[in-house]
Structures are given as structure tokens and as C-alpha cells.
Amino acid sequence: MPKFNVIVMGASSGGIQAIRQVLSGLPNRLNAAVFVVQHLSPDSINLLPDILNRQCPVTVRAAEDGMSIQNGQIHLAPPDRHLLIDADQMHLSRGPRENRVRPAIDPLFRSAALSHGRRVIGVILSGSLDDGSSGLLSIKKAGGRTIVQDPETAITPDMPSNALRYQTPDHCVPADEIGPLLGRLLNDSQDSGNASGLTPRMRSELRKETAVLMRQSGDIKTAEHLGELVAASCPECGGPLWEMTDDVPRFRCHTGHAYTAQHLVAGLEEAEEQSLWVALRVMEERLRLLKRLAENDAERGFTRAAELASEKAAESEQHVNRLRKMLGDIPE
Incomplete structure (x- = not known):
């Protein structure tokens, strides 16, 4: 052997x-x-x-x-x-x-x-x-x-x-x-390893996964062959994910990104945080604009319009502060 x-x-x-x-x-x-x-x-x-x-x-x-x-x-x-x-x-x-x-x-x-x-x-x-x-x-x-x-x-x-x-x-x-x-x-020449348990299907799947990384293939048909579609998106490219038929819980998108369940959770947490920071940026931009509109309306004597803009700005500022606390950007 x-x-x-x-x-x-x-x-x-x-x-x-x-x-x-x-x-x-x-x-x-x-x-x-x-x-x-x-x-x-x-x-x-x-x-x-x-x-x-x-x-x-x-x-x-x-x-x-x-x-x-x-x-x-x-x-x-x-x-x-x-x-x-x-x-x-x-x-x-x-x-x-x-x-x-x-x-x-x-x-x-x-x-x-x-x-x-x-x-x-x-x-x-x-x-x-x-x-x-x-x-x-x-x-x-x-x-x-x-x-x-x-x-x-x-x-x-x-x-x-x-x-x-x-x-x-x-x-x-x-x-x-x-x-x-x-x-x-x-x-130890007598130690020849364990009995092989690779079935033809397993061998085929290993070949397909290797081909994806070598950029020889990688499409929806390949992903569908390797697993079942799940209600989650790839944290890296946003594409659909397929759960793979494996003893270790794993997922792959059709572009080739792959994750174990633990890495997928970590990736989704990271994507969630990135999305929240984007949301915070948009909300702060809206808050600055509302404050500017309130100041401009007040200077021009549009009292009611200034009050409405100030009310919206105050409400927006509350949302901004809540989101900042959620992100740990400001202390409780």
C-alpha cells in the first residue's frame, strides 16, 4: 500500500x-x-x-x-x-x-x-x-x-x-x-490510511467546487447541483445562496463565495453593521438639510414652515441618536 x-x-x-x-x-x-x-x-x-x-x-x-x-x-x-x-x-x-x-x-x-x-x-x-x-x-x-x-x-x-x-x-x-x-x-509503510468513503457523487462535487475556485465554472446550475436554495443572500455579492449537501453546514452563491454556517452568520452580521452605518449617514444628511431649511425659512420670515422643518429635524435627531447608540458610537 x-x-x-x-x-x-x-x-x-x-x-x-x-x-x-x-x-x-x-x-x-x-x-x-x-x-x-x-x-x-x-x-x-x-x-x-x-x-x-x-x-x-x-x-x-x-x-x-x-x-x-x-x-x-x-x-x-x-x-x-x-x-x-x-x-x-x-x-x-x-x-x-x-x-x-x-x-x-x-x-x-x-x-x-x-x-x-x-x-x-x-x-x-x-x-x-x-x-x-x-x-x-x-x-x-x-x-x-x-x-x-x-x-x-x-x-x-x-x-x-x-x-x-x-x-x-x-x-x-x-x-x-x-x-x-x-x-x-x-x-510506517504498514499504515496505509483509512478506507476511502468518497462516493462518485462526492467526487463529482469536489471537482465542481475546485473548478469554481479555478474560475473554470461558476453559475446558477453549478450552485443548484451542489445544494438547495435558501432564504438568505450572500454577504459579499448579495446573490442567492444554496445550502450544500455536506456533513458540515455550508452555503455557496452562484458566483462562488462559500461559507460555513458560522462564517455566514459572521458575514451577515458584518453586512448588517455596514448597512446600519450607511443608514446613519443618510439620516444625518437628512437631519443637516432639515436644520438648514428651518434656519433659511426663519430668516425669510416663513415661521410656520420653519417650525415644521424644526419638528422634523428634532424627530430625525432622535432616530439618529438611537441608531448611534445601537452601533455603540455614543454611550448609553
């Missing part, structure tokens, strides 16, 4: 320390290709390879589009690009954001499960919310191994805790034990 030769790793808040601990524990002669997604700001300067190379026994570099996959290499997703892999190459995509981030963890994990199946080891480290939970489950179903950092040892335990909600991983250990564990798994 084949040895594992692909390791995919995902982290977010608090993840750099965890990634450093994992990579520093890897063997010098690494019989695997390693791919890492750490949530990064789109406009950040990618200094992570330099930081990790100070302690990692294997050279760490930024992934490049079209680069061949080889054992003994560690590649990091660059800012503002999804990292996906196929049978022998890595691909970078500026496709739709998933879980409100790019790079996202789930796309890398899904593409690894699709292309390498039982030869994949998936690792979830410290981070907020639940990016990676769905992708890790895909790896498990494809027969690969799954490892989750012990949430009690994570700086931000949400991602490991949520991954544990949806599956029982093969291993749940502190970050500093994951590197040596990976070395043992890679050297």
Missing part, C-alpha cells in the same frame, strides 16, 4: 506559533510534500517563509502557480491567493473568497482529498471559527489521515474545537507533538 506523501495544514489566529512548532519537529529527510494555508491579510507582505525557515529543518517557500509537487518541500499559500493541488502540480487562484478569506483552508484540503486520497494527511491548527472543518472531513472520507491540534493547547481553540465537532480525528495532540507524529506516519 502507498505511503502518505502529501501533508496539508491549515491555521488562522494564533497559527504561526503552532505552524512553527509543527514544522520544527519534522524529520530532516521528509518523505512528503507539505502545503500550508495560514490566513493572511490580502495586502500583507509575506514574511512567513523567512520566519519559519529559522527553525524548520526543511526549506519553506511560497507556493508558485504551476510548480511541480515534490517530496521534501514545504510550500505556503501567498496572500490573496487560494492554494490548490492536483496530481502533480500546485495552482494559485484569485477565485471567490471562502469563509470570507483568501487563501482559505477548505479549498486546499478538498483538492488534496480529490487528487491524492489515501496519501493525504490533513492537519488543523489554532484559529477562529471553523475554516478547514469541511475540508478535513473530505480528507477523512477519501481515506486520508486527520490530525487536530489539542484545543486546550491552541492560542485560539475555535478551529480545532469545531473540527472535533464534525469528526473523530485519527490523532488529537499538542502542536509540538504533531511534527514527530507526522514523521512516524510517513515512515
